[in-house]
Amino acid sequence: MAGGTTDPKRFQASKATLLMDAFMTHFIKVGGALVIVTVFGIFVFILSQIVPLFRGARVHEKTSVPTPPGDYAVMGADEWTELPFLLRGDGTFVFVDIAAGGAASEERPAPLGEKTVTAIGYRPQQGSVTFGTADGGFVVGKVKYTGDFSSGQRRVRHSFDWIPFQETALPGVPVTEIASGETDSAKLIATVQQSQEGQTHLSVSRVERKKSLIGSGQWKVANAYDLSAFLTAPPRKILVTSSADAVIALLENGDVEYFFLTSGGFELRQKFRPFGDVGDGRVASMDFLLGDVSLVFTSPQGNNRVFSLFPKPGETVRTFGQTKEFPPLSAGAAFFSQSLRNKSFLLGAGRRASLRHGTTEVIRWETDLPFDVRMAVLGGKYESMLFLDNRDRLHVYGLEDPHPETSLPGLFGRIWYEGATEPKYEWQSTGGSDEFEPKLSLVPLLVGTLKGTLYAMIFAVPIALLAALYTSQFLHPDYRGVIKPTMEIMASLPSVVLGFLAALWLAPLIETRVPSILAVSILLPAGAYFFGWLWSGLPVNLRRRVAPGCEFLAFLPLLVLLVWAGWTLGPVLEQWFFYVTDPVSGEKVADFRRWWPHATGTNFEQRNSLVVGFMMGFAVIPIIFTITEDALSNVPATLRSGSLALGASRWQTALHIVLPTASAGIFSALMIGLGRAVGETMIVVMATGNTPLTEWNIFSGMRTLSANIAVELPEAPHHGTLYRSLFLGAMVLFVLTFFVNTLAEILRQHLREKYKTV
């Protein structure tokens, strides 16, 4: 190339550079955006895990099959609802094979022989069927289902297990109503019999099986009881509990009588009117909920109430009392079926069918079906429903309701659990027995969270604010480079270490020294102020000895002295004030741990809120300190110079000029500290008893949302109700802290804008 002329390409960037630049531009844009989206995906994922908790039941029709026409009294089904049975009034079973398009097979129990069946009782939980006959006897037995998987596919088969015919105490008198309940060794059969003279008898037979060395003997009537004397009206329906120790009779006039079997025979334990305040007070239906502790009533007008057994105030025995009231149906329930998995029940009249949850008082599903329902069965696995319509067609519905116990009221409301004396907020996710009902109210956990946070803040806020104020306004600049990192080190202490020290070092230390803590917390601030007051009154040349900004160093020995003094004073205080008189020896025992429950009626635990508050202080103080210190020292110097120049003292300047200016920043520091305390996990797990309490006693423990997750999530089955409830707890924590922090951040930004204009 000739000298002088420039190659026009000289100023062009190379293709590779441009390509690389374009590629990186896209890569970073896409990648960066993706990272940020992923991070926020956490929120979406957790949300997706908790949504099912709030969904109602989803129901869809799967199939329908024709059934032989007949006058059916009872419908029952296997747990897969594949081979349901219809029971004719005359005692003939009709098994309907759904998969075979409704192929029906009839079978009459052998022990019935030629007898006339006049009453039928059925308990779906055990599959037990009871027949009452016209000649005053009964036949008890069971329908059993077994699933046969040998061919690779499930085939359901049924079998019977009958006990020979037995006579009631009134042979020859036809049975009009019959009910039974059974334990392993005894059955209780209650019968209503209508004599020809028009008299109504209520009698109960206790059938027992003698156990011998060779095996079990024959079932025989061991005892018979006549309860007719108690009746004020003819019974409409009778129920026997599964523990075979109580009979409940619903009378025509709307009264309900509750008989209990004691060693001396039956006693009338309670008589009540479920609908005494509605219309003429009559009752349309009465049925048990799973566990036989609650009764579901409907009135002819459609009112729907649940009564449960619980001890009334001042009583020791459990009697029925109303615990729930559901929205009314259009009429009294014509069909009813209890769930065998939870406290749900299916009931309705006419076309209307309603699936309700007996504990949370929530309607899981309610609709008008395209047919009139004669009978209904809620499948044993709570996954299906059967409806028999009035044109003899059997409809199979699929039911999808994995979390019936959790709905808004179940998770946040006050729930009246079975056996409890009043509605309560309660968290108890696992229990001993099969019939245990998980109690998943988040309220005790929220209260625990707030309690821990409150005590932590009470302890941390004064110390952090004073320290920040001193550091930013009065501290000699030479020390600042050491003080701030030292306080920041405090923030980095792993919470598991703090928790361990809280539980194994601090809790035993404090346990016996509560009066000392009390003494220190009074002595320290008072001593500090008093000393400051004395010092500032000293002559100037004496005061000069402590350079301004170094007071904290001079104060350190005094601090140690005050803490020591308070610590030793504690036991003395205890001897003076916190003693109880030992009931056995009559001696005075100075022990705060015994004095506190004695004086306040609340518990004293070793691992308590005081310990948690103190240790959580270590986590919270540095956060509040750092942010407050930043906010205070960023107050424009001109403001302070102005104030000082006008003759205000350094304290007056700090209090009246700097603090108000930085107030938004201080508030945001408190918010961020609060966020940290709310989410703290390990300290709380280790330093409290983890009991979900709803009280504010400083000497008892608590269970916080975060600790609850740490304790229970490892054991929670995947996608179960507990699992999702714990995810909900995590969501609450997420939203709470995110909200608080965002508020704080916005305030801080606002403050920054303000400083710019000053």
Place this chain on the structure above:
Amino acid sequence: MSAPTDISPTTEPRSLAFKAGGMKRTAGEAMVWFSSMGLALGLLMVVGLLGVIVVNGFSVFWPQRIVELRLKEDSGARIRGSEYLAGEIRRVQTNTGSTIAEGGPTMERQLFIGNRDAYGLGFRFVKETDIQGETHPEDLLIIERMEYGDAIGRPLRLLAEDGRTILPGDPAFQSEMETTNRTVNRRRRAIDRIERVRIGNINLKMESLGFARKAAGEVNPAEIARIDAEKAALQADYEVLAKQARELRALQQTGKLFYRLPTGEEREMPMGQMVGFYFPNQLGLFKRMSLTLHNIWVFLVESPREANTEGGAFPAIFGTFVMTLLMSIAVTPFGVLAAIYLREYAKQGVFVRSVRIAVNNLAGVPSIVFGVFGLGFFVYFVGGTIDSLFFAQRLPTPTFGTGGILWVALTLALMTVPVVIVATEEAVASVPRGMREGSLACGASKWQTIQRIVLPAAVPGIITGLILAMARGAGEVAPLMLVGVVKLAPTLPLDATFPFFHLDRKFMHLGFHIYDLGFQSPDSEAAKPMVFATTLLLILLVVVLNLAAILLRERLRRKFASGAF
């Protein structure tokens, strides 16, 4: 913005003092002292807490003297009526539940008396009023054992492996003990190598042969025969190794030490049980220090024994290290990428500002929430999917569908990515504008400017963020409990077995070690020394990381004093 230095508010206004004639108080001086209490208290708390940890942590390694107490006739502390009781004094405290009539609180001592096999409990409280006299006898011996913790007693005679009997009075006694101790320790390592490594390898091969056998089904007789032959060969190898181990174990029982407990009973133990021994009351300062160093070394490199309460914490240290490393590898590229995007490529406006606030706040979301997410998303969703795609033959035993080190690292990476993003953003923003403009003016493309000018200048800032993230990750426990930490892992996440790096394995972690020892251990009093030692180590790790980050940041601030910090 550093504190203003143009006017010093810290000097007391002289004019006021002057006007007041030197005696009148300056308004609010008392309150200044009052607020100095806050700072002093805060400092005392930090120093006190660190002090408690350091003192308790170090005293675990420091061999203490043993005191022999003579107890009063009616003392409740007597063991089987014996007049003497010997042990290390662990604590002196006020006797709880004292009555006013007793004239206030009395003191009691907590004694570590060891010999759990003989006494049942390793600790005993002795009222000071019950003590008649105390001595520090030189002939008391502490034996560290494989089981039942330490034994404390007086040696009676040593039965060497070659059948000789040596009495404590013999000058060769000490050296003979040391020789035997070395021999049994070496033999124990040999047994361990055979049982854990070699037999472990055979087990692994057997397992994979089992899967191969299942895959071959019944259709491929040649393959089945080959597998069965291989299995038989492995079984033969196993028999040989097992026999070797058995023989070594029998040898461990030959040497015996006879000793007498402080309470009088005579006992014997096979030398194979002994890990180490020393005469605590004969030790000079130098010996004591070298023993301390030895104890620290053992703590750092050995595996735990006896439900983690004895031995070392090596697997936990190693697990913490590997996890933190994995987490850093995962968090750095993503954090830096997001930060560069936010600072350099995204259009600055309300949206990006709110994203920035949100990212910042994500750092304040409780760690347990990330753990919950990790369990639901990584373990169950991602892990479950991987299992059903690649490890179907092992189902229903999960491979990746359960907690593991990979999921822990990813969960913690997610938790700490906001820290890295914020730190990187700050660092990138503080690179002076002039440097960028200079680069662009020279004709460099945007990426070239970032790559050659901005990023190198921001590296210290990014490293600061990474160190902070590591410190947070290393000290975190709550989310780990949900996604893959265990109290005792039989294997390390990184070892000599193919594929060397086992991402699916559960692992041990220092923080969880503390939690587990302190709270799940059946004998929490016996576990206390180990917890304090582990705590000291974890604190050292975290504090060193944080100090490094803080110092680095301070240096940066000074370097870019005009920046936007």
